[in-house]
Amino acid sequence: MCQCCAEKKDIYLPQLATVMEAEAMNVTEKYLRLAMDDGQFDYIPGQFVEVSIAGIGEAPITITSSPTQKNGFEMVIRKIGNVTNAVHGLAKGAKIGIRGPLGDGTYPVEEAKGKNVVFICGGLGLVPQRAFINYVLDNRDDYGEVTILQGTKCYEQRLFVKEVAAWEKRDDVTMLETIDEPDDCWKGNVGVVTKLIPKVKTDLKSAVVLVCGPPVMYKFVLMSLEEYDVPHSNIFLNLERKMKCGVGKCGHCQINDVYCCMDGPVFRYSDLATLPEAI
Amino acid sequence: MSVKKISKDDFAVFVDALIDKTSVIGVQAKGDRFDFAPLESAKDLRLDYDVTLQPPKKYFLPPTEVLMTFEIGGAYHSEYEDQPFVLLGVHPYDMVAINQMDELFQQDNYDTHYMKRRNNATIIACDVVKPSENVFASSMGTAVVRGGYDVLLTDVGGAYVVESGTPRGEKLLSEMKGTVADEAALKSRDAVWSKNEKGLNRHELKCDAAYLPRLLDKAYDHPVWEERAKTCFACGSCNQVCPTCYCFNVQDDVNWDLQTGKRERAWDGCLLNGFTKVAGEHEFRNARSDRFRHRLYRKAKYVPAKIGGQIACVGCGRCVAACLPDIANPVSVYNRLIDDLGIG
Numbered sequence: 001m002c003q004c005c006a007e008k009k010d011i012y013l014p015q016l017a018t019v020m021e022a023e024a025m026n027v028t029e030k031y032l033r034l035a036m037d038d039g040q041f042d043y044i045p046g047q048f049v050e051v052s053i054a055g056i057g058e059a060p061i062t063i064t065s066s067p068t069q070k071n072g073f074e075m076v077i078r079k080i081g082n083v084t085n086a087v088h089g090l091a092k093g094a095k096i097g098i099r100g101p102l103g104d105g106t107y108p109v110e111e112a113k114g115k116n117v118v119f120i121c122g123g124l125g126l127v128p129q130r131a132f133i134n135y136v137l138d139n140r141d142d143y144g145e146v147t148i149l150q151g152t153k154c155y156e157q158r159l160f161v162k163e164v165a166a167w168e169k170r171d172d173v174t175m176l177e178t179i180d181e182p183d184d185c186w187k188g189n190v191g192v193v194t195k196l197i198p199k200v201k202t203d204l205k206s207a208v209v210l211v212c213g214p215p216v217m218y219k220f221v222l223m224s225l226e227e228y229d230v231p232h233s234n235i236f237l238n239l240e241r242k243m244k245c246g247v248g249k250c251g252h253c254q255i256n257d258v259y260c261c262m263d264g265p266v267f268r269y270s271d272l273a274t275l276p277e278a279i
Numbered sequence: 280m281s282v283k284k285i286s287k288d289d290f291a292v293f294v295d296a297l298i299d300k301t302s303v304i305g306v307q308a309k310g311d312r313f314d315f316a317p318l319e320s321a322k323d324l325r326l327d328y329d330v331t332l333q334p335p336k337k338y339f340l341p342p343t344e345v346l347m348t349f350e351i352g353g354a355y356h357s358e359y360e361d362q363p364f365v366l367l368g369v370h371p372y373d374m375v376a377i378n379q380m381d382e383l384f385q386q387d388n389y390d391t392h393y394m395k396r397r398n399n400a401t402i403i404a405c406d407v408v409k410p411s412e413n414v415f416a417s418s419m420g421t422a423v424v425r426g427g428y429d430v431l432l433t434d435v436g437g438a439y440v441v442e443s444g445t446p447r448g449e450k451l452l453s454e455m456k457g458t459v460a461d462e463a464a465l466k467s468r469d470a471v472w473s474k475n476e477k478g479l480n481r482h483e484l485k486c487d488a489a490y491l492p493r494l495l496d497k498a499y500d501h502p503v504w505e506e507r508a509k510t511c512f513a514c515g516s517c518n519q520v521c522p523t524c525y526c527f528n529v530q531d532d533v534n535w536d537l538q539t540g541k542r543e544r545a546w547d548g549c550l551l552n553g554f555t556k557v558a559g560e561h562e563f564r565n566a567r568s569d570r571f572r573h574r575l576y577r578k579a580k581y582v583p584a585k586i587g588g589q590i591a592c593v594g595c596g597r598c599v600a601a602c603l604p605d606i607a608n609p610v611s612v613y614n615r616l617i618d619d620l621g622i623g
Contacts, residue, residue: 081558247388251526257581
């Protein structure tokens with residue numbers, strides 16, 4: 001091999017990790033806790049990994065644990081494509097390929113210090129947001145008021161039910177939850193997540209607002225936030241795109257001139273003003 | 280770097296000697312057209328070609344290549360093809376494209392698979408003798424090239440003027456017969472360059488190529504994208520023949536033993552259906568007109584921003600020839616925008 005290549009690592013080569021814990025959260029979502037076999041894994045909330053199943057392929061998955069948790073890292077994976085279907089077949093002790101952590105666009109862990117933080121999550125959007133939620137809760141004194149809004153399509157799809165209940169009990173967290181479809185088991189709010197925004201007590205104008213949900217959700221959440229004059233530079237959106245390489249080469253995740261994999265997946269809303277393809 | 284003059288007969292002797300020593304890829308006739316292919320004899324070499332069907336990019340980024348092998352449930356192992364080769368007869372516009380790809384595959388995250396092939400390549404470029412039917416390299420400033428090659432050949436009638444561009448090229452030059460290029464030979468070469476700088480222009484861009492990013496700044500919502508894309512087949516031919524398109528897919532292939540397999544990358548194209556589709560069927564760039572626009576924005580705005588402003592369309596004209604509904608010609612799109620939006 002030529003010298004210049006011999007000195008560089010192969011950016012496409014996954015490293016092995018072991019499944020330490022695997023548990024079905026509901027019919028479609030599976031929780032996994034992983035540990036890298038070489039022990040090395042430092043990341044920032046908002047970063048993702050390319051999960052590799054040999055013979056099937058790779059899929060980009062955001063880490064749901066906070067780096068303050070030292071016991072490996074966690075993912076929640078919806079069974080929806082080839083790779084994620086295969087992941088659902090993995091049990092404790094199985095090997096899995098991991099590339100990452102990837103993405104320079106992370107949650108504003110430093111910038112949000114001293115400020116009130118508002119998380120707006122739609123469905124599976126709670127999963128990436130949870131990385132920063134728990135980071136904030138593990139460094140509670142560094143941040144102001146914490147508000148979490150969670151909207152879920154139906155009762156059965158609610159995620160991290162015990163953890164959400166624990167957040168609800170804390171007096172230093174405001175946890176508001178809603179489900180789209182009424183259900184006999186559910187006594188709480190009904191309707192889409194934007195319906196919770198008027199209930200937020202924190203001054204939204206001065207808060208750092210973090211949004212993650214399905215593609216269709218962003219437009220409506222941003223329209224609601226517009227009513228409260230939240231500066232666009234204080235809003236952070238976690239965007240999803242098709243990603244193959246995760247390292248800014250393959251072209252699939254491009255949002256106009258920006259690579260979601262490298263410049264994201266978390267973007268400051270004001271930075272998206274010149275990217276009509278973003279929302 | 281030195282400049283020599285070598286007779287065509289002596290050059291053929293040099294090429295045959297080179298073929299004996301190493302793998303040589305050269306331009307040859309393919310029916311009544313031309314393409315790069317393994318060269319077995321200097322007499323098959325056609326340096327008088329107009330344009331090749333496929334750009335030489337396939338020797339650095341093959342249509343499919345194995346990135347790694349794996350055992351199911353086990354470790355992954357990088358795979359590299361480690362074969363030195365000579366690429367003979369690269370036109371200046373294709374050389375510019377290779378130079379751009381070199382930068383793109385090295386920047387941010389160094390791609391060892393591309394670079395391994397690239398570092399194994401010795402490139403002998405050659406100036407254009409016969410303009411192709413659709414070339415517009417003069418409009419793009421790529422009709423002549425001043426770097427990236429190991430050796431540059433210029434046909435000056437009965438002989439070639441050869442100039443080395445790297446120490447590797449210098450060594451090749453020392454193996455060639457011929458004499459130090461005299462004043463007359465250099466003048467003839469200047470004449471070829473001057474002629475090509477203006478003459479490789481079957482489609483003339485109405486502005487300086489450097490203006491294109493600013494032109495596109497105001498063209499995002501122009502009706503031309505919709506109008507053109509109406510007849511687009513989304514076949515990806517424009518992507519396939521483009522020397523600067525490098526988007527790829529990654530796919531796994533399991534061997535018959537069901538225990539081992541390989542992960543390959545394969546060319547992909549932003550015009551194709553499903554290029555941005557994620558699991559769950561959401562497609563982020565679904566409209567054909569949006570995909571058509573994306574390609575031309577990549578060429579003249581997005582990629583240039585990554586490579587110091589160079590326009591990532593080199594004017595080879597291959598997409599013009601490959602496009603069945605005849606909508607891909609970048610010059611006609613850009614000229615249409617200039618007509619409507621003006622310059623400045």
